[in-house]
Amino acid sequence: MRKRILNIKRPAGMNRRVMALSLSAIVLFSSCSFINNSKKVEKVAEDTPWFDSEVTKADLGLDLSRDLEKHQILTAGCDDKYTVIVLSGFYRPQEEEEEGDCILNVVVIDRVQKTVEKLDLSDRVSETENIIDAFYSNGKLTLMMNKSNPDTYETSQIEEDIDIRSGEVVETRPLGEPIESVFTIGEYRINVLKKGPFDKPYYVLTWNTSDGEGKEVTIKEKDTILNGIPVIIPMTESQVLVPVNTERETLYYEVDLKGEKLTPADPKDYDWLDIDHMKTYCFGSDLKTYFIEDNSGIKCIDLVNKKVENYVDFNWCGVNRSLIANSNIVSIDGDSVLLGGQKRGNYFMATDVVKAMSEYYLVKITKADKNPHAGKTVLTLYMDDEMAEEEVNDAVITFNNTNDGYYIKETYKYVKDYTELYEAQSDDELNLAKLNMNIDVTDQLTQDIINGKGPDILINTNDLGILNNENYLADLSPYFSDLDPSNYYTNIVEASRFGGKLYQMPVSLRIVGIGANHKYGGKSDIGFTFEEYKDFVNGTLNGRDPLGKGRIRYFCDLFNAMSDRFIKDGKADLSCPEFAELANYVKDNVQDKDDSREDEEYDPAPSDVRSSSIYCFGLSSYFEELWNYDGDFEIFGYPSADGRGPQSEAWISAAVSSQTVNVDACADFVKLLLSDEIQKGLAEKDYIVLNRLAFRENGIQAAEFFSGRGANRLIWNGYSSPKDHLKYTEKDIDELEKIIMSCSKNSSEDPAITIILQEEMPAFFLGQKDLDSVIRVAQNRVQTLLDERGSKGKSSIAKNNDSEESPVS
């Protein structure tokens, strides 16, 4: 029996063994990937609102053979039948003219028939008059304009009612006092008049009731300067909220339009309301105020519940966002919104701006019963800036319409704070503000990517260098290894690799180098050796170095341009002769200067030889330089040991997150950006694109344009008249193409290595240390850095010469 008694005493080490076993189990269990940071798959829900769109394009009737001096487009309004747009302005004066011809076109778009009629009322305005505002409702167009008496120069405001069918003036009414702005809310038209002394104005609001009685209220503050009334927001049918800007805050007043009563409101009741960024607004038939403040969509002010709601998300419209986000809201009626405006993104230097300015788009978006993309997997796209916004949006729409499995929507989560940038007083502060802005966005992006919440596709993030890492971005090499060099500038793609991997695919590029006449180039014809450059600067340019930087910055820029000679296969070789040659060249030939000062303005040397540091981002800048150099212009590389060519930089880039739900789908989108159609659109916007055909075709058109009417765009400060302007030919496009082909390296910098060089090299330049001891220390430190990064993290400026890192085909 006793043998059956259980021994209640445990062996001494049992507890420890149990604990060790438990811990091992925990470690083993936790080593499994039960915590998954991968991005969660989001699908387009069935109940996601979708808006069908209808786009009507109207020609505003501009003379395309002439340039515009000034123009203004006013969306006057609409009713059930018509939408009326008023275009006013001036053409650029022709030769011998003092002023250009006036423009006043009224464009009437029949909403039902989809026809467009134009009334040319240009003869009704003279150069001393301008249209302030235009209103249309129920068949009547009213133009409010400033008229100036040519004899007395007195200005007065008048209103003219115009019959939109005949173009005849029905009635003209003088306006007693100048009106600053007009708001039409329901049956009331509220005029805002600014009165009082210049330094202490006050505002008077006037309106007529339905029975014609005139009413007014005065907004005046004793010790506060009023800066304007940006908008008036309806509260009820006869009550409005009037925000008034001051220097420190926004004041609010409630105005009873029937009772003619002004009641100051507590600003704290409206601190949820932000009206400073309203780009366009419209009052709906439900008395709510709808507005657009950014590219994300239309929002609605709900005064009752004291909140701002999202009304339309532009991700679900199927219309190019750059069109509708910059349009005016013409009307809102239930689930239907009418927007009118022009496409943005046509740079001043684009080939033919007038054509784009002559196009007006009416976009009607109506809520659909169901979302045609329901069930698709959502991919999120982030654009770091608005360059090439229109083309990227076109690509997004094409992708969404053609891809059965995925849908791209844009995110505006990462907002840059430009306050510091706007307040910068000097170049140093400007550079620091840009750096801080980029750091903030980079921090947000990296954290979100790590946590699986980041965007799938990133556009124009090549400046955010820390992202170039397999932790954040996917290697796109497998998708673009078969790019045909006869169709694309593949040398630019190769130059864009970081450590052998293609994280940021260049969509367009800019060229960085030194501009000079052809004959001054070195033996290589594409760049300078140090000796050649020394002779060029000291001899030809009389000592005025185009690079014009302080010693350290100069040295670092040249080092980065030749970095593949110094860092290879994860090994630093600063003891090579090229490094010594570079260091000695800078020490002997470059004066130290304060980099915080602006670069010196170019003054022609006595021999009239021109040379400057060049950042060529488009055909217009190339043509402009060609003109400056009297038709003989080449972009050479920075001085180097081997006389290499200029560098390239991705001007527009596309990257894919390493955390995306599907790299293949995202890569398909990137391929779309390289398609003929998109590249052609970019080329027309003055980008140097990767697609050779698009580049050449647009280049030849641009050569013709800038040889003729476009010459006006390249005139600066009246250097010469278009008559004497250089004529550009296809040969110039060939030359630029040669320059592109001579680019062999991406203009990039490894900040960690630059910091080490900035710390070590000054001692040599100042003569405190000899070069060998500086090289010994610099090499030691740089090698430690490279060793630390290991095989994964080669220097971010190392060229793809490593056979281990060759791209996967």
Add this chain to the structure above:
Amino acid sequence: MSCVKKAMINKIKHILYKLKEWGAGTGFLLPSVAGVMLFFIVPFIMLIQMSFQKSATNSDFVGFENYKTVLTNEAFRSACANTALFTAVTVPCAIVISLLLALVLNTQLPGKSTFRSFLLTPMMVPVASIVLIWQVFFSYNGVLNGWTYQLFGLDRIDWMKDDNGQVLIMLLFLWKNLGLNIILFLSALNNIPQEVIESSQMDGCGALRRFFSIRLHYLGPTIFFVGIMSLINSFKIFREVYLLTGNYPYDKLYTLQHFMNNKFTHLDYTQLSVAAVILSIAMMVIVGVLFLIESRIDSGVEE
């Protein structure tokens, strides 16, 4: 049968009694244990988990791949060697020098309170100030180079970018940390029972014999503690080195903490985790050895 039943009942009663005892103790310990678990144990487990992941953004299990990567990394090896050398030299020096100074201060030396204040002052000086002083003295254009050049015509030496830089950092460490160790030793010396010393004197023991046979045994736990503290502080020297030389110093000054700090900065959490785990294992081994030595020394000491 009844005997078996009785035995079972007794066993249950015993277990219940043990549980009651255990429960009370556990209840009091729970808040501290929870804190330690939350801020040390659980993060450590997560650290180990991270070291077996593919990357910070991809939690796939990769076995010992990361360990292989880190252990074959030249910079990591160099950092380990530098850290090991630094620790192997400074910790014994810190113990020996501070013990010697404590013995001196424990005598009736005139002006010992002034001397003691002088030795304790570096503990109170902020790190940034210490770094500034070191820079003023030892930079390329610093005071020391100026003196040697002007007085002896010797060439300047860039101390922090030279193989001798490690010596300077060791001196910096010793200067900063001796004060605390001296205080601990002084306190321990005062706690040695005087009757044992007196009886040994009466038995004819010399000073050296008294020190090695009696004092050292009583100082055993304190030496162990000072050793642990010095070991920990030897890793904290990264602060001063970082402020003096930046992220990527001359290779002789590049320590394990530089490696880990740079990996943290570049968000390479997997390699950082591996380095931290390896460091933890090394620390456990070192502390374990120290425990072993201490227990042997301490076994003969009477309370």
